[in-house]
Amino acid sequence: MDIGTVMNTLRDPAGVPAQPVVFQILMVLTWVLHIAFVHLALGAAGLAIFAFHRRRHGPHWERLSLALTKVAKVAVSLLIVLGVGPLLFTQVIYDPQWYTSNVLSGRWAIAFIFTLIVAYCCWFAFYHANRAGARRYIGVYAWIALALFCLDGLIMHALSYQALLPQRWMDWYAPGGVVDTRGAALHAIQWPRYVFIMGLSVPGIGLFLIAYTHYFAVRADYEAKWLDFVRTLGRRLARWGFALSIVPMLAWQAALPAGSGLLTDPLGWLIVATLAAMALWMRGDKDTTHGYLPLAGGVALLGALAIWREVIRVHYLRPLGYDVQTYKVHVDWPSTVLFFATLAGIGGLVGGFYLLLLYRSGRTQGIYTADRSVSRMGTGAVAVLGVWIAVFLAYGIAISVRDTFY
Ligand code: HEM
Numbered sequence: 001m002d003i004g005t006v007m008n009t010l011r012d013p014a015g016v017p018a019q020p021v022v023f024q025i026l027m028v029l030t031w032v033l034h035i036a037f038v039h040l041a042l043g044a045a046g047l048a049i050f051a052f053h054r055r056r057h058g059p060h061w062e063r064l065s066l067a068l069t070k071v072a073k074v075a076v077s078l079l080i081v082l083g084v085g086p087l088l089f090t091q092v093i094y095d096p097q098w099y100t101s102n103v104l105s106g107r108w109a110i111a112f113i114f115t116l117i118v119a120y121c122c123w124f125a126f127y128h129a130n131r132a133g134a135r136r137y138i139g140v141y142a143w144i145a146l147a148l149f150c151l152d153g154l155i156m157h158a159l160s161y162q163a164l165l166p167q168r169w170m171d172w173y174a175p176g177g178v179v180d181t182r183g184a185a186l187h188a189i190q191w192p193r194y195v196f197i198m199g200l201s202v203p204g205i206g207l208f209l210i211a212y213t214h215y216f217a218v219r220a221d222y223e224a225k226w227l228d229f230v231r232t233l234g235r236r237l238a239r240w241g242f243a244l245s246i247v248p249m250l251a252w253q254a255a256l257p258a259g260s261g262l263l264t265d266p267l268g269w270l271i272v273a274t275l276a277a278m279a280l281w282m283r284g285d286k287d288t289t290h291g292y293l294p295l296a297g298g299v300a301l302l303g304a305l306a307i308w309r310e311v312i313r314v315h316y317l318r319p320l321g322y323d324v325q326t327y328k329v330h331v332d333w334p335s336t337v338l339f340f341a342t343l344a345g346i347g348g349l350v351g352g353f354y355l356l357l358l359y360r361s362g363r364t365q366g367i368y369t370a371d372r373s374v375s376r377m378g379t380g381a382v383a384v385l386g387v388w389i390a391v392f393l394a395y396g397i398a399i400s401v402r403d404t405f406y
Contacts, residue, residue: 003166004321010096015328018336023093024324028306030085035197036302037082041075042149042198043205044068045123047237049142052130060229062132069123069130069142071208076120076149093324097163097317104162104172105155106183112155119148150198157194158186160309164316192251197305199248203241203278207298209234214291219365232285238294242279246272260315267308274301338395345384353381 016023051065090098102109122145129138162172165188172187173179213231216222249272256262278297281289317323356377361368370378 002321003169007096007166007317007320007322008326010100011327012092012095013328015330016092017330017332019329020093020324020327023089024310027086027089027093028303028310030082030089031309032299032302032306034079034082034086035306036204036299037075037079038153038198039201039204039302040208041072041079042146042153042201043208043237044072044075045142045146045149046201047205048072048130049139049146052134052139052142053136060226063226064230064233066130068205069127073123073127076123080116093327094163094313096322097166098159100166100169101159101162104169104183105158105186108155108183108186109159112152115148115155116152119145119152122148153198154189154194155186157197158189161190161193162186162188164313166317166320166322190252190255192248192255196245196248196252199245200241200302200305203238203245203282204298206234206236206238206241206282207295210238210287211292211295214287215363217291218363221365231287235282235285239279239282242275242282246275246279249275256312257316260319262312262315265311267304267311271301271304271308274304334395338391342388346388349377349384350381353377 045068048065048068048071051061051068054061055065122141126138126142126145129135129141162169168188172185209230213227213234217227253263253268253272256268262268274297278294278301281297282294314323353374356374357370360370360374
């Protein structure tokens with residue numbers, strides 16, 4: 001049996017409830033959110049540790065370390081929550097590849113969860129102890145956390161990359177013809193891809209710091225000297241981070257399979273050009289543009305990267321006979337409508353309300369009082385939540401009753 005037939009046979013016989021392209025787009029979009037918070041968490045954690053060890057060089061470093069320790073704490077929780085989106089969509093259209101890859105490295109897939117828990121606990125220990133006059137040894141917790149976060153990224157990378165190499169699955173499952181069910185190895189790692197994607201944390205935290213200075217510039221308790229310090233550091237990290245990222249990106253380009261057509265695909269080179277353009281844009285230490293624009297540029301770059309990963313996946317799998325567009329479709333309108341209504345209502349209105357509230361209250365010194373538009377949005381958000389819970393329960397009960405009695 002050829003590998004294409006194997007992959008197509010491993011698909012869920014129930015099919016998918018809407019056109020596969022819908023899931024493909026959602027997978028790409030949700031991965032952008034996931035990886036943006038991976039970059040924020042790793043960048044903030046790395047810089048918090050660096051600043052922690054430089055505390056003696058001035059009060060700004062201590063303040064930076066304390067602030068970024070909190071940022072990393074929140075960003076890790078968000079990267080985990082936001083990882084669920086692409087995980088679900090990958091499992092829907094690339095289920096044969098994702099599950100096989102996970103089973104082939106089963107111990108690592110399980111270790112991923114435990115190491116993430118240990119890492120997050122260590123980060124909390126550092127967060128708890130990192131205050132003015134903290135002892136130097138508490139930095140060990142932070143180092144352990146950062147190392148484990150990087151290991152988790154490596155596991156994620158290997159699971160993604162092994163899924164692209166179905167022609168090698170049998171060698172990994174039964175090396176030399178002897179079945180090995182331990183799942184004890186990470187079988188394939190493409191270091192340039194891993195280093196490039198993870199390394200974007202450096203310019204990523206730079207862009208975050210630039211946006212931070214713009215955000216807090218309206219508050220009197222954030223002195224100009226402090227904001228200058230943060231902005232200068234942010235621009236340097238962004239400039240050097242983007243410039244240095246070109247190296248692993250080119251190495252990744254060079255590692256793409258010959259004859260796949262990927263090397264001549266303009267998207268990969270557009271990413272290289274964007275890295276160079278971003279590095280040039282961040283020259284100098286003074287803001288020459290609106291403070292949020294560089295961050296928007298970074299998110300656009302991640303969008304291109306997310307599409308590039310998908311283009312690469314299609315180029316690896318299609319010649320072997322796997323095409324997501326041929327997935328069996330059993331259109332299920334009620335669940336599709338419920339999903340998009342949830343996305344718009346809960347994600348849009350409720351999520352939008354929280355974001356707006358946080359954005360405005362954070363920029364206010366002292367007590368924040370919501371204006372009429374924010375209050376109305378809050379009322380709308382509560383109403384939407386009520387309707388959503390009612391519809392969700394009613395729909396579930398109706399289906400259960402139908403399945404039980406008819
Ligand atoms: C510290 C923790 C984590 C780090 C550093 C991390 C990092 C990464 C990286 C670097 C990739 C891209 C791999 C590649 O394309 O080569 C990735 C992909 C991915 N991550 Fe994470 N991740 C973390 C946690 C999570 C968690 C908790 C989830 C799920 C809840 C998750 C879900 C995913 C998914 C679904 C993909 C894409 C897989 C695919 O496209 O087939 N990640 N992650």
